Amino acid sequence: MNFVPYEKLSKKEKRRIDSLKRRDWSGLNPVTRIAEENKKYSRKEKHPTKYI
Numbered sequence: 001m002n003f004v005p006y007e008k009l010s011k012k013e014k015r016r017i018d019s020l021k022r023r024d025w026s027g028l029n030p031v032t033r034i035a036e037e038n039k040k041y042s043r044k045e046k047h048p049t050k051y052i
Helices: 011-021
Strands: none
Touching: none
């Protein structure tokens, strides 16, 4: 198979290559994910101390 520059590929072939390069969500639905608010106060300790 000969090398063909991306610019010279057919539209169909470009779409195929682009779809392969896109990241896979591996079963996760990104719409259902909610990012935490940066301004919200977090009560979790950043570095929890362990007492033995």
